[in-house]
Amino acid sequence: MMLKAEKKPIHVRSIVISIVTLSLFLLLTGYCLHKPLPDGFTVTQWDRTVMHVVEPALRVAYYYPSRMFSKASNMVYWTRGALNILSKTLGLLVDTQGQIDIEWQNWNGTPVKIYRPINNQTSTDGAVIFIHGGGFALGNVEMYDSLVERMAFEMKTLFISIEYRLSPETVFPGGILDCEAAIDHFYQFGEIQFGVNTSKVVIMGDSAGGNLATVVAQRRVARKALPALAGQVLIYPLLQMADMQTVSYRYFHTRLNGYALVDPESVAYYYMFYAGIDMDEKAYLIPSVVSNGHVAKHLHKEVEEMMSYRTVIETTRNYNNHSISERWQIEKNYEAQDLMKPFLTNPDFSPLMRKDLSNLPPTMVITCEFDVLRDEGLIYAKRLEASGVPTTSIHYENGFHAMLNFHSELHEASKSVEDIEQWTLNIINNA
Ligand SMILES: *[C@@H]1O[C@H](CO)[C@@H](O)[C@H](O)[C@H]1NC(C)=O
Ligand SMILES: *[C@@H]1O[C@H](CO)[C@@H](O)[C@H](O)[C@H]1NC(C)=O
Ligand SMILES: *[C@@H]1O[C@H](CO)[C@@H](O)[C@H](O)[C@H]1NC(C)=O
Numbered sequence: 001m002m003l004k005a006e007k008k009p010i011h012v013r014s015i016v017i018s019i020v021t022l023s024l025f026l027l028l029t030g031y032c033l034h035k036p037l038p039d040g041f042t043v044t045q046w047d048r049t050v051m052h053v054v055e056p057a058l059r060v061a062y063y064y065p066s067r068m069f070s071k072a073s074n075m076v077y078w079t080r081g082a083l084n085i086l087s088k089t090l091g092l093l094v095d096t097q098g099q100i101d102i103e104w105q106n107w108n109g110t111p112v113k114i115y116r117p118i119n120n121q122t123s124t125d126g127a128v129i130f131i132h133g134g135g136f137a138l139g140n141v142e143m144y145d146s147l148v149e150r151m152a153f154e155m156k157t158l159f160i161s162i163e164y165r166l167s168p169e170t171v172f173p174g175g176i177l178d179c180e181a182a183i184d185h186f187y188q189f190g191e192i193q194f195g196v197n198t199s200k201v202v203i204m205g206d207s208a209g210g211n212l213a214t215v216v217a218q219r220r221v222a223r224k225a226l227p228a229l230a231g232q233v234l235i236y237p238l239l240q241m242a243d244m245q246t247v248s249y250r251y252f253h254t255r256l257n258g259y260a261l262v263d264p265e266s267v268a269y270y271y272m273f274y275a276g277i278d279m280d281e282k283a284y285l286i287p288s289v290v291s292n293g294h295v296a297k298h299l300h301k302e303v304e305e306m307m308s309y310r311t312v313i314e315t316t317r318n319y320n321n322h323s324i325s326e327r328w329q330i331e332k333n334y335e336a337q338d339l340m341k342p343f344l345t346n347p348d349f350s351p352l353m354r355k356d357l358s359n360l361p362p363t364m365v366i367t368c369e370f371d372v373l374r375d376e377g378l379i380y381a382k383r384l385e386a387s388g389v390p391t392t393s394i395h396y397e398n399g400f401h402a403m404l405n406f407h408s409e410l411h412e413a414s415k416s417v418e419d420i421e422q423w424t425l426n427i428i429n430n431a
Contacts, residue, residue: 055260083138108181131164234380245291292327368396
């Protein structure tokens with residue numbers, strides 16, 4: 001009895017101590033992890049609150065761990081796995097009321113997921129081909145399920161989402177060829193299989209998917225493929241890596257460093273993996289690449305020409321007068337220059353470098369203020385416009401890269417989905 005009476009308080013005390021320690025630890029971690037979001041990063045109080053939870057969670061789940069790997073490929077695989085798991089918590093509130101039939105098919109060797117309004121109750125006889133983002137290396141069709149299903153439901157339109165192969169396992173131009181194989185099949189059988197009028201097909205993609213979407217569109221124009229695409233929707237697309245010191249890149253260095261947002265180093269890693277470069281061996285090239293040391297001298301003139309609207313962007317979009325750091329001192333690296341020479345001005349890799357943009361279909365370009373890729377999207381929109389392509393450029397002052405993945409959690413992201421749906425339906429109906 002005595003023994004028990006003596007033991008019990010000790011036991012309780014140790015539990016209390018554990019709880020207090022754990023709480024202190026969590027509070028301290030929470031305190032250390034909390035970073036105030038920059039002014040204007042998402043607009044409503046709700047959106048900011050959500051992002052104050054989501055952003056540190058992403059930092060803990062993949063940003064910090066992914067920086068601990070000595071091999072870059074392991075960083076990619078970790079991030080891929082972490083995002084695949086985390087994304088399952090998103091879009092749970094999307095309710096398409098059983099109105100969308102979903103089915104996998106294999107088209108010319110490429111798996112595609114088909115989202116079809118049930119009983120063929122479509123509002124149009126057009127269709128949308130969706131190519132997901134993720135730096136050519138992350139993400140999959142499933143991760144974009146809620147977004148694509150929502151659009152199919154709200155637009156009452158057939159959506160096709162393409163499961164192209166990812167790098168580093170499959171490198172450039174594998175992803176492009178996968179998309180083209182599936183799209184060729186769709187053009188061949190879309191009318192018989194789905195009753196689609198193939199002159200009313202819009203291609204859509206975000207981030208690296210925006211790169212693939214516009215590369216497919218450009219290549220169709222170049223080889224005069226018919227029927228022409230009716231439109232392209234490019235959502236914060238990744239379009240080039242010959243200038244990693246645009247204002248939007250430099251803004252990241254000054255104000256967004258350390259947040260779990262797309263960062264310059266990651267763009268370099270992922271783009272170079274896509275180019276087929278073994279970044280496990282070549283990680284030491286990254287600092288010179290982010291300073292533009294990978295751009296060979298003989299390419300400068302061509303790059304400057306393709307990016308000639310940069311000055312307009314730099315002088316008109318100045319981040320509410322925040323001062324932006326100067327361009328970094330270029331850390332020239334001849335090895336990086338040799339490795340990247342075949343890619344930097346190759347339009348299939350860097351579609352912003354395509355000289356002739358005329359005859360591209362009507363285009364919607366979505367850009368976000370908090371995105372290193374902001375400027376290349378804005379420049380592409382300007383160049384398309386100057387080439388006579390009907391272009392709608394919508395810039396979200398409070399938006400950030402990848403915000404559409406939070407379309408059911410954030411008001412601003414949801415609003416941008418509505419803008420995209422409206423534009424796309426209008427294009428399909430007037431094709
Ligand atoms: C929908 O349309 C396709 C193509 O016309 C047809 O094969 C399919 O049977 C239709 N499905 C329904 C449920 O009506
Ligand atoms: C930025 O600076 C210009 C010129 O000094 C000024 O007219 C403008 O109001 C400023 N904008 C903001 C958002 O502070
Ligand atoms: C398909 O759409 C085009 C463009 O609106 C139209 O000219 C054509 O007649 C349509 N074809 C069919 C079979 O409805």
